[in-house]
Amino acid sequence: MASDQQHPDALRVHFGEELRRMRQRAKLSQNQLASALGCTPQWICQMEKADKAVSEQTALDLDTYFKTDGSDQDDGHFHRLYTAIRRAGRHRVLRPGFKAYLEYEPKAIGVRCFAAQIVPGLLQTEEYARAMMDPSEPQDTLEARVASRLERQGLFTRERPAMTAFILDESVLRRPVGGGEVMVSQIDHLISMSRLMHVQVLVMPFEQVTPEALSGGLILLTFAKEPELLYIESGNIGHLIGDPDDVFMAGVYFNRMMGEALNQAESIEFMRQAREAYS
Structure with a gap:
């Protein structure tokens, strides 16, 4: 990732972009993905716009649903992005x-x-x-x-x-x-x-x-x-x-x-x- 993405806000934007990219590649609407994950379409929309904080469980659920690399070991694509967001957030407040x-x-x-x-x-x-x-x-x-x-x-x-x-x-x-x-x-x-x-x-x-x-x-x-x-x-x-x-x-x-x-x-x-x- 580019260095400017190490700010937690930039990383959340990147998370949202990745979520939108995978959802669209799977030809899913926000409503369809929300139904599959058991959440509201508004929640999906907020994450894609980086208006919502990302939880670890959400990241794991997304990895499981999209079967990202490493998802079987709780180290999939979205969980790695979540970890980067959390780490960047800690460094910012130190x-x-x-x-x-x-x-x-x-x-x-x-x-x-x-x-x-x-x-x-x-x-x-x-x-x-x-x-x-x-x-x-x-x-x-x-x-x-x-x-x-x-x-x-x-x-x-x-x-x-x-x-x-x-x-x-x-x-x-x-x-x-x-x-x-x-x-x-x-x-x-x-x-x-x-x-x-x-x-x-x-x-x-x-x-x-x-x-x-x-x-x-x-x-x-x-x-x-x-x-x-x-x-x-x-x-x-x-x-x-x-x-x-x-x-x-x-x-x-x-x-x-x-x-x-x-x-x-x-x-x-x-x-x-x-x-x-x-x-």
Whole structure:
């Protein structure tokens, strides 16, 4: 595809054009295709005009109906276009600098993260992630942001999961993102994740006034054969840093914070108590 088609709106136009081309090649009216798919002719018309967001199930149904290449493995023509639309949408809504970070995170064999304000994306439930979003944003943008966060969590379930360590400032647990029900579910998820062999979740309580913890959040990525990377955020901009001295010092700071944080058993009990405040 041409580079200008990497914008999600352009990709939706391309999806509509492909749908119209295949429908006409099959000598079907919009009414006939709608009847075959169990939807309305207006729905078909809106997709062809790129006035309607494309769902994954619709893409799969179109592949099945038109028997596109790969449809028997849920990787047909329309599903590939849907995937491209979703990917382009995620990239468009990413914080500046974070797109570069996401190119490296899936390759990491180790992740160390200090979260100073909110639950880090790798540990967020879907409900918590949605509650973090600005409701004034377009629905497509919100869905893209949520999908991006949840997709990243494949780091925990791949064949060789990354070894991860998270330190959460107490404020992460006290900030009622989404309200009590969302926070109860989120804290339950944190406790569940902390019991996995390759995941460590520790809490930094308020009474531990650690200078390193007051300087803000950070993420350190470790790779099998490449140098470590540091990711930090300042305002609304993300910074991916490879300078060896900066990365080394960030590792020192993280280790100091681990020494000041509650141990695993204490952290789990602390999270349980924080959960009770929302019950």
